Amino acid sequence: MSPTFTMSAGRPAPLGATFDGDGVNFAVFSEHARRMVVCLFSDDGKDEIARLDLPERDGDVWHGYISGLRPGQKYGLRAHGPYRPDEGHRFNPHKLLIDPYAKRLTGHPVWNDALMGYRADSSRADLTFDTRDSAPFMPRCVVEDPAFSWGEDIAPRTPAKDTIVYEAHVKGLTWTHPGVDAPGTFLGLASDAMLEHYTKLGITAVELLPAQAFLNDRFLVDRGLTNYWGYQTLGFFAPEPRYLDRGRIAEFQQMVARLHTAGIEVLMDVVYNHTGEGNEMGPTLAFRGLDNASYYRLMPDPRYYVNDTGTGNTVNVDHPMVLRMIMDSLRYWVEVMHVDGFRFDLCSTLGRVGEGGFDRGAAFFDAIRQDPVLTQVKLIAEPWDIGPGGYQLGAFPPPFMEWNDRFRDTVRRFWRNDPGTAPGLADRLTGSATQFDHSGRPATASVNLLTAHDGFTLQDVVSYDRKHNEANGEDGMDGHGENFSHNLGVEGPTDDVSILRARAQRKRNMMATLLLSQGTPMILAGDELGNTQKGNNNAYCQDNEISWIDWSQADDAFLDFTRRMIAFRKAHPILRQKLFLHSRERAIDGLEDLFWRRTDGQPMSSSDWEDPALSCLCVELRTASGTPLYGATETAIFAVFNAGEAERITLPEVPEGMRWVWEVDTTRPDALPGACCGATVQMPADAVAVFVTEVQP
Template sequence: MTTNYAITAGRAAPLGASFDGDGVNFAVFSENATRMQVCLFSEDGKEETARIDLPERDGDVWHGYVSGLRPGQQYGLRAHGPFDPANGHRFNHNKLLIDPYAKRLTGHPEWDDRLMGYTVGHEDADLSFDERDSAPVMPRCVIEDPAFSWGDDSPPATPIHESIIYEAHVKGFTAKRLDVDAPGTFIGMASDPMLEYLNKLGITAIELLPAQAFLNDRFLTEKGLTNYWGYQTLGFFAPEPRYLHRAQIAEFQQMVARFHSAGIEVIMDVVYNHTCEGNEMGPTLAFKGLDNASYYRLTDDRRYYINDTGTGNTVNVDNPMVLRMIMDSLRYWVEVMHVDGFRFDLCSTLGRVGDGGFDRGAAFFDALRQDPVLTRVKLIAEPWDIGPGGYQLGGFPPPFLEWNDKYRDTVRRFWRRDPGEAPDLADRLLGSAIQFDHSGRPATSSVNLLTAHDGFTLHDVVSYNERHNEANGEDGKDGHGENYSDNMGAEGVTDDEAINAARAQRKRNMIATLLLSQGTPMILAGDEFGNSQDGNNNAYNQDSEISWLHWEDVDDDYLAFVTRMIAFRKSHPILRQKLFLHAEERAEDGMEDVFWHAPDGGRMRDEHWNDPELRCLAVELRTASTSPDYATENTAIFVVLNAGGPLEITLPEPSEGHAWIWEIDTSRPDGVAENEAKARFDMPGEAVCVFALMPSA
């Protein structure tokens, strides 16, 4: 091992390893360390060639500049300091650490007891000290020059009210595609066939499951399984190595540029609420060894971790340097990687302050809302965690959008014919105003979803009553127990044509409901063509046929229907308004902007709404009474959602010079209505029908 490197003081900013053309500046935050070392490795990463002490400390940032280092140099960190777990300190210089700001990692830790800062099996448990070097089983950080020739790339900047979000897994999206280069990678994801497919479908934004570097949990690898979803972040700046075809971060940038060229935004699902290091019995990989007491929220006795996330630890966003890391990471992905937005996993955790209570004015939210870079991208919250008071749907400040699980559950229950669901569905159809109509928030704040990665696919919602998670190795007990699903008469795959037809119709009803609702629709990849996970509703560890999209089994008829519904939404601004509809009269014509009709054409009354057996909703939608965005021409959309049997419906009286055009009928496999719209029509059972008010010829 050599130390023959010219090192000078360098700078305290930016944090991380920064190449300037002549050498590399290293800057590492640690409030409680007593010494910080950069470890350099040979080209193949096998030999540690140097340990360099960072010579300067500016506040809590250790820094130094090493001349002659180039991109591609592999490195890691070692932090010296007190090993005093009882007081929150877990320094162990024998453990090679990931730089929190590393732009690329060579791979993943290899599970071995040497990764632990304590001696596994010792009677003192985590209070013991392990002296073995973890470098042989740790990945290396890689110095990168992230400059990329973007050409004329510019973000599509699709307005929220025009967005159709598509949640997809980087590997699973293309793992079974035979017509793409490098399937299962960033390169494959943005290949020509996939871009053409998404454009034809009508998608405006793809939301990637975690693509930052993450860990394969030990308990999974010991079972021969994999962390597939990726909610165990190891590096907040580095792309996940397994998604890189040639180990180049430019592959991510190329993917984004290609999506942008197709008019599609890229939204990243990010996990800043916890890390992959677990609790006091977890490994020492990065943050725990750099400054455990700063990076994590600890209990009052300082030995243990607050676990509002269910993963063993909670990131300490109250610490300004930890908050800075998160903000730096977000800005990096926007400015350097050109992403268009973020979906924040367990976002309630990021709003916990002081004693752990949620505060919509927390430092994290304030920092985001004032940041000139981040205020121009889309911000989506998963509005819950498992901590006290963690369910915060509707509680986030603008400009956040929020995943709306109440929308998901209400739609499922309504079409399952549960009693008393119609009034709730009426609220969900209009953007869930009860949650979101405050603080100047638009109706688009509600991200409406039928399904997501966590749970059944849409096909499985209509095919299974019970979860079938045996492949996960947890005796089938993991995952949600209540899915509000309905197998329609047979559990799983069946040859019964009547059941299969009923399932297909219910899927058409549900996707039509989604695309006719005010709010921002999100579709789970594969739901548009009938993808199934064989009843597994928690496929987090299934990097297998269970989770990969089954492109060989595409239901072309259903795919055509979903494509048509997306196009219908896009062609009718009334269906994607930013303002909430509250049955207020419009100044220009005195018409109410929303009108709920009884089947006989009259107004819905309290006795209708209070009837638990109400199965049919008929609503007339117009431009909001105070909308500045749309022309005030006298058009409308009339939607009938009927989860009951056939009945006769009276259409509203059309405006002078206009007529109702029957556009959608989900009782038909193609959804195309062939019957002429009349004043009274026979509404099919368990179907959705849609009429558009258009000028008469």
């Protein structure tokens, strides 16, 4: 070993490898380790040039300082301790480990049996002990100085009521775009061509699928596939290496700065509920080898893992140091990388307490709610996991917003004309008050979506009756079985003009419904372009043409329609209110603001709502005070959602000097808005129409 490195005591905080201008402080948490070693590597990362024990331990934090060490130094960890799987301990110093606080990784593990802490060819394999060195197959951690010249970077801080989220995959969005430099990278995501697309479309926030360093699962690699989505995190502080064009974390910061300049927020899909190490048969890459019994929730027989996530393990958020790691990670991405919020994968898992179920007062939520940094950014929960009582839509505490899968399913079923779906759509149009109107939560708590990365694209919702996941190699057993989709006559691609016309119409109806609903809309990147995944509703492993957005096949007509619907939403604040609308007097001003009407103009009765054949919803939205909202003109909007046959619609009466104008008709997407209306109008079949009041000239 090289004698040129000397380790002194250092400090127990901050955790990780921290450059202070003169050297690097290392601090690593492990409650059950007996010895912690830092391994230093040559500049090219190939040769292990030093092993140095962390000399001090304060509580459960091992620490030491190496003077003269600089950013760019490659390193890893080795932890000594008991190898007693039957007691929950899996220490193995022959395995090079990733520092959980590493700010950059050089790449991904290369699959080899040496990555396992046990001898894979043995009976009761995970109880055995493997002595092969895993270092040749492991990526290196890299010491980084994350300082960045932000200039006058200003976070957009877009209010939730004005937010339109755009869920995107870093590579999939940019890979085939002809105008993008460095496609497939963070820099490509913020290229001039992409900024132009975002701003013309009108979205206000890009939500990135996992961009923290993640694992390529062995079973996928063995099948010639890859972990495309990224829901197998290995480094909660490190950007995903494949998205770095030149291997610099500043590329992520540059992306954020450029998006901020365009007024667009950056949200991150983060996975703190599990890691990529899997169950007891998984590799020893980081957390398992550093302190298995602390980082993971274990069964009463601690050889085995609690699996509320369906991935083999569950992160032990009950442990204060594990919770600290999550909080440190979130603050790092906000304060150092300047992101504007997070979407939490399987967030119900983070709210599980001990061996019990979900608790909205769990330590994770309490830590978030008291944090002066994190309460200033957007927080979005995926409100379910696969554990007992895991579906918790509407149960999360403020300030969390939540993905609303009931919005997705109800809108799809209504436009498929399923019987009895109209009352559900009425609730979705008004912010899903049944789920969210409590505890002072705003209507914007409902993140409304038609589609997401997990499931069909919007084009596939109207093109396929069933999933086509053959390329995944799982015999069609993966992915949702019920998608509430309809191919409108032919499964998949067709040249039939009538079917193509019907599909285009249904897409317009669904997009219009999304953008006319109270709540926070989210659009899946590519839906505005008519992107298809060829019927694959679980493309998590498809880093190829199935998942990449094909810009050469963009549906320009639907793109234009989506742009105009976003602009319409922005122009009419009545569609994006913070307070819930109700068909009753409001305590705030004593005025009604929501009216449900029959096609003949009369108020809806209980029997009307109970009719399973109801397929035409007519709703009038008024301002809270009865005064104009903008431009001294608008006081009301009347919207019709007709999944049935053509009907004659009676418009509500308006005050003297006002009139209704027809602004949106999904059957005539190219027609100029603003047509004057009489007392009644002929409402087309299978269509959305919107009328706005204006002062008569």
